[in-house]
Amino acid sequence: MGLIVYGLGLKDLKTNDITYRQHRHLYPNPYTKTFIFSVQMELLVVGLNHKTAPIEIRERLSFPEDGIERALSRVKSFPSLKENMILSTCNRVEICAAARETEKAIHDLKEFFSQYHGISLKEFEKSLYYHVGEEAVRHIFRVASSLDSMVVGEPQILGQIKSAYNMAVESKTSGLILHRLLHRAFHVAKRVRTETKIGNSAVSVSFVAVELAKKIFGTLEKRSVLLIGAGEMSELAARHLVSGGIEKVLLTNRTYERAVELAQEFRGEPIPFEEMNQGLKKVDIVISATDSSQYLIEHDQVAKVMKDRKQKPIFFIDIADPRDIEPKVGNIENVYLYNIDDLQKVANENIQDREKEARKAEAIVQDEVVKFVNWYHSIEVTPTIIALREKFEAIRNRELGKILSLYPNLTEKEKQSLEAMTSAIINKILHGPLTLLKKTDEEAMADLYLDALRTLFQLSEKSLEETDMEREK
């Protein structure tokens, strides 16, 4: 057996900063009794989104929620990949991974997409994008901060990433690198949300809808909304209204079952389609998004409803194309009718604000990318160090778990202090040896140290593989 050279690693992570030695840690391979170069892990994102692929392709490549666990462990079984996470929303499907060999990993992931969904690679290869190293970090941070969203600034994506990460944690497909990456991503998202106005200026259609509602009704508290039909946009608008304080959601659909289904999602109340007029009498805001070819709500009908409402103002949002609500309805007193184009027009007027805020957000992302890259360098992502850290981390978690179960009444703050303290202990213990390793110029000495570490802490390649296998079970 000769020398096997794995991927060069961290191409984009400022290669020149990485010491020569990092690539050349030699350690004995317990199986072959030969020497291989150690591997630098590489962050990698492969996927497609609303900008690169039409909805038909996105739909076919998306992962249903209950299938993600299986998909995660299948990705994990590729030897080229160490850690992975799958993010699948209606606007994007992507796999974020820590790879042992970049080229091979990208190839494997492409194959995986194709095989898992039974679609030939030709059909979607052009839509795929690849981000490696620093670019991958930036991409994940931008996605989490909703800078890469169709509706920039919409808050849903953060929740979606969080649940994608949680699934990876539960399936044990995430490790040291993804843990750190995702926690940083959540932090970046929070910074962007609090330090810029990207999330609260009326830059998106659904925000415009909320702002308008506030200009008509003051606060949204104690107000109610009726959702007619269903669709991405209308649900998004409804969600924004709910997070703006709307108290009650009524839902109706031509198929009652669908209304019941959606009602569960919004914790709302389904009403039969025939009783829509009853709903119109009660609610303050109506969002309509059906694919009906005729008007569902007409002038005379609303004029009558307004009498029953004692002229209480009502706000119609027509998201459907063709329209659901007769435009004349907007002429009735105390009725405010906006269709999707009107909302878009208002949103566009705010575009300048948005661009200014987006620049601020990009600066925050850049700032955090640099921090992450520095961390990445500092940990020397070699298998030995990762294994060592993971071992310590496992011990820490086990012991922490014991303490926490002993004292179930600890406050969140106390728990966090314990977390922080135990993390600090590990970092302090590891700091000395790792610094020494970094400083060791002589290769033979470094190898000696690494070998000693592996032996003393029982970190043989074999035990690593075993733990991997255990995890898969």
Add this chain to the structure above:
Amino acid sequence: MNIHFFKFASFLYLFGTLAYLAYIIFLKEALSKLALTVISVGFASHTLALLMRYVEAGHTPVTNLHESLSFFAWMIIGILLIANLKYKIKVLGSFLTPIALILMFFAFALPKEIFPLAPVLKSFWHPFHVIFAFLGNAIFTLTFCCGVMYLIQEHQLKSKKMGAITKRLPPLNLLDDLSYQSLKFGFPLLTLGIITGAVWAEYAWGRYWNWDPKETWSLITWLLYAALLHQRLTVGWRGRKAAIMAIVGFLASLFTFLGVNLILPGLHTYSNW
């Protein structure tokens, strides 16, 4: 002495009004706070001026046009301060203070001396009549401002513009609510003003109702507001219609107050000013 305080108050009102106008342009919180503080101090000074004048003259200072305008402006500012306590509508000041400032400007320009009281005004009922009528009208000034803001805001929302103006004006329901509340307070006061006026007329002229132009116009004003209140209570009038009606009512009361004195001579004209 009262004139000094009056002048000081006028100066502060000018300053406060400018701050309120700057606030509605730049939307800086500090400006609205500054404006409110300055106006409050101005109000205190104005209050002192009125009290001193009351002491110096020996009668409620509402007997000539200078005194009436000054008194009316004082009440408008007072209503603004009260409304500010309950409703967080900062731009209200930007609408109400200019009106008070204009009244102060005319009061400033008019002869400010204390005249001996005309015999007809020497009545127990006269001050009550004037205070109620002015208080009612000061509150209706607020209703009027709400109506104007409502119509502008409603036009913005109906014509699907959501720009600088929409951002600066309060939500529709808040305007409508304040408009209704002020109507509910203003109307009984106006009614009391007219009743006490009739009682005073009985003492002064021997008849409760003389159909002089002032009385006729105040009746017209009263009927307009009565109709608005009635429609609000029964038919659920609100929003645009109510706003227009509040504006019409205010214009009528403005005419009752000023127009009648200046254009239509009658029993209510006591002095050239």
